[in-house]
Structure formats: structure tokens, C-alpha cells
Amino acid sequence: MLSIICCSKNINQLENWKANVKETVGCNYEIILIDNSTNKYSIFSAYNEGEKQAKGNLLCFVHEDVMFISKDWGVVVENLFAEHKKMGLLGVVGGHVLPDTPCYYGDTQVLSGRIIDNNNKEHLMELYNSDAICDVVVVDGVWFCVRKDLFNRIHFDESFSGFHLYDMDICMQVLQSGYDVKITKQIILQHFFKGVNNPKMLMKNITVFYKKWQQYFPLLKGINMEEKYLSLIKASCSNYMTARQLFINYLHVYNSFDYKLGKFLTKPYKICRYYINKLNKTKHN
Numbered sequence: 701m702l703s704i705i706c707c708s709k710n711i712n713q714l715e716n717w718k719a720n721v722k723e724t725v726g727c728n729y730e731i732i733l734i735d736n737s738t739n740k741y742s743i744f745s746a747y748n749e750g751e752k753q754a755k756g757n758l759l760c761f762v763h764e765d766v767m768f769i770s771k772d773w774g775v776v777v778e779n780l781f782a783e784h785k786k787m788g789l790l791g792v793v794g795g796h797v798l799p800d801t802p803c804y805y806g807d808t809q810v811l812s813g814r815i816i817d818n819n820n821k822e823h824l825m826e827l828y829n830s831d832a833i834c835d836v837v838v839v840d841g842v843w844f845c846v847r848k849d850l851f852n853r854i855h856f857d858e859s860f861s862g863f864h865l866y867d868m869d870i871c872m873q874v875l876q877s878g879y880d881v882k883i884t885k886q887i888i889l890q891h892f893f894k895g896v897n898n899p900k901m902l903m904k905n906i907t908v909f910y911k912k913w914q915q916y917f918p919l920l921k922g923i924n925m926e927e928k929y930l931s932l933i934k935a936s937c938s939n940y941m942t943a944r945q946l947f948i949n950y951l952h953v954y955n956s957f958d959y960k961l962g963k964f965l966t967k968p969y970k971i972c973r974y975y976i977n978k979l980n981k982t983k984h985n
Contacts, residue, residue: 701727701728701729701730701755701756701757701758702725702727702728702729702730702756702758702759702760702774702777702778702845703729703730703732703750703753703754703755703756703758703759703760703848704721704725704729704730704731704732704760704762705732705734705747705750705751705754705759705760705761705762706731706732706733706734706750706761706762706763706764707734707736707741707743707746707747707750707764708733708734708735708736708737708764709736709737709764710737711733711735711737714733714764717764717766717767718731720767720768721768724768724769724770724771724772724773724774725768725772725773725774726771726772726773726774726775727772727774727775727777727778729756729774730754730755730756732750732753732754734746734747734749734750742858742860742861742862742863743841743856743862743863743866744856744857744858744860744866745856745858747761747856747866748855748856748858751848751851751855751856754848756848757847757848757849758777758778758781758845758846758847758848759845759846759847759848759851760777760843760844760845761841761843761844761845761846762842762843763841763842763843763891765891765892765893766842766843766889766890766891766892767889767890767892768887768888768889768890769816769888769889769890770886770887770888770889773887773889776884776886776887777790777845777887780833780882780884780886781845781847784833784880784882786878786879786880787879787880787881787882788846788847788850788874788875788877788879788880788881789839789844789845789846789847789850789870789871789874789879789880789881789882790839790844790845790846790881790882790883790884791813791836791839791840791842791843791844791845791867791881791882791883791884792813792814792815792839792840792842792843792844792883792884792885792887792888792889793811793812793813793814793815793823793825793839793840793842793883794811794812794813794836794837794838794839794840794871794881794882794883795808795810795811795836795837795838796808796810796811796812796828796829796835796836796837796920796921796922796923796925797810797837797918797919797920797921797923797925797930797933798837798838798868798917798918798919799917799918799930799933799934799937800914800917800918800934801934801937801938801941802906802907802909802910802937802941803906803937803938803941804865804868804902804906805837805838805840805868806840807936807937807941808933808936808937809933809936810828810923810925810933811825811828812825812826812828812829812834812836812883812885812922813825813840813883813885814885814888815840815842815888815889815890815891816888816889816890816891817890817891818890818891818892818893820890822888824885826885828922828923829922829923832884832885832886833882833883833884833885833886834882834883834922835880835881835882835921835922836871836881836882836883836921836922837871837875837881837919837920837921838867838868838871838872838881839867839871839881839883840867841866841867842889842891843887843889844867846870846874847879850874850877850879853873853877854870854873854874854877855873856869856870857869857873857912859908860905860908860909861901861904861905862898862901862905863898863901864898864901864902864905864906865902865905865906865908865909868909869909869912869913872912872913872916875919875921876916880921881921903941906941918930918934
């Protein structure tokens with residue numbers, strides 16, 4: 701049986717989502733909804749709570765803003781886990797490499813998978829691996845399934861905060877437990893919203909993640925890549941991280957009390973300058 705676990709801000713508005721699961725899953729399942737309307741949980745603690753309640757042998761963690769396109773996707777999941785005995789975790793989009801410089805997996809652009817976005821545009825990523833199922837280092841957290849019995853040795857690490865990097869961290873735990881992490885292009889879903897990106901929390905969790913797993917990087921799965929290309933990816937990821945930090949610094953200054961006070965105090969001056977310039981133009985005309 702599949703246990704489908706979802707953390708939701710408003711579980712009372714998930715009727716369409718539940719109906720879609722019922723119409724498409726094609727196998728025995730249960731739905732476990734974690735009510736996060738009061739922000740009681742981080743995604744880490746919410747998914748740990750869902751895992752405790754789950755009765756299925758396969759746990760599917762999924763966002764609430766997802767619609768399944770593939771019919772009988774649950775049957776596909778069960779068959780793939782039965783066929784690939786050493787597969788511990790399965791997703792639909794993932795990254796083949798994590799460099800030894802801190803980054804988010806998407807920064808590498810070395811990705812495989814298949815997904816439809818909220819503009820009905822299908823993204824088929826098979827530049828690096830065109831197989832229907834392939835190994836990756838990490839998957840995207842929009843949807844992934846894990847063997848229930850693995851939770852005897854893994855868990856969603858609540859030393860992280862918020863809603864970023866739970867997917868990357870659980871993938872590393874699965875890999876270090878001796879199991880494979882894979883993605884499949886046989887299951888198609890549509891993701892309607894990419895979520896609220898909190899750059900400051902993202903940067904914090906990236907720092908925690910790399911401090912925890914640094915000894916295992918660089919790490920590649922499902923592809924072969926020359927050292928020179930790894931160096932390029934590393935440089936690109938460094939640029940992404942620098943850009944994020946500059947943006948965070950900008951937001952900090954823009955939202956600071958001193959900046960807002962300065963804008964308030966200079967407003968009368970700007971108003972005066974406006975009317976002085978207007979009077980000067982009138983005189984010259």
C-alpha cells in the first residue's frame with residue numbers, strides 16, 4: 701500500500717487534489733494530511749509526523765499544489781520498487797551532481813526528469829541521461845517515494861529550519877544507507893506553484909547541509925563527467941551563491957529601519973525640489 705503524505709496550509713481546500721489522487725493512483729492507498737494552517741511544523745517535522753502515522757510499505761511525499769497526469773502511477777511506483785531492490789527513493793526530477801562548493805542542486809543545471817509547470821509547459825530534461833529511470837544524487841521535493849522500512853535508519857533532520865533542502869538531505873541519508881536514489885520519466889505530474897522562496901532560509905540550510913555532508917562531495921550519479929566540467933559547474937554554483945547573498949544583503953538594507961527612516965526624512969526635501977524645478981520651468985517658459 702502507498703501512504704501519500706502531504707503537508708498543507710489549508711486541508712479544507714484539498715478536495716480536488718484528493719479526487720485527482722483517487723482517479724489516477726490505481727492501487728491501494730491512504731492519504732495522510734498534516735495540518736500546518738498555524739505554521740506549527742517545518743516541512744521536516746511535518747513529514748516526520750506523517751511517517752509515524754503511515755501504514756503503507758511505500759511512503760509518497762507530495763506537495764499540495766500538484767495534479768497527477770499519469771494514470772495508475774501508483775502501480776508504476778510499486779512495480780519500480782519491486783524491480784529495483786536497491787532503490788530506496790524515487791522522484792520525477794533530480795540532479796546528477798553536487799559539487800564540493802555549497803549550492804542548491806538546481807544551480808548545477810545537470811538535471812534529468814519530466815514535469816509540467818503551471819503554464820502547461822512540459823519540461824523534459826534528458827540532456828545528460830535519456831533513460832526512463834536513472835540514478836541521481838538528489839530529487840526535487842515536489843514528489844518522491846521512499847521505502848517505509850528505511851525510516852528505521854533515516855529521518856527528516858529537524859536541525860534544519862523552514863521548507864528548504866529536506867529533499868536533498870533525505871536523499872543523502874538514503875545514499876549513505878547503501879540504497880540508490882532514482883528518478884523516473886514514466887510518471888507525469890503538473891506543479892502549479894513553485895512555492896515561496898525564502899532566500900535567507902535557503903542560504904542558512906545550504907550552509908547546514910554542506911557542513912553535514914561536505915566529506916562526500918563532489919558526488920556524481922547516473923552520468924560520467926570530466927574534471928574540467930566539474931570545475932565549470934563549481935564556478936557557476938559559486939556565482940549563484942554570491943548572487944543570492946547580494947540579494948539578501950539588498951533586502952536587509954531595503955527593509956531596515958535606517959533605510960526607511962532616511963526615505964521618510966528626505967521626502968520633504970524631494971517634494972520641495974519638485975516644486976522648485978516646476979517653478980523654474982514655468983519662469984523659463
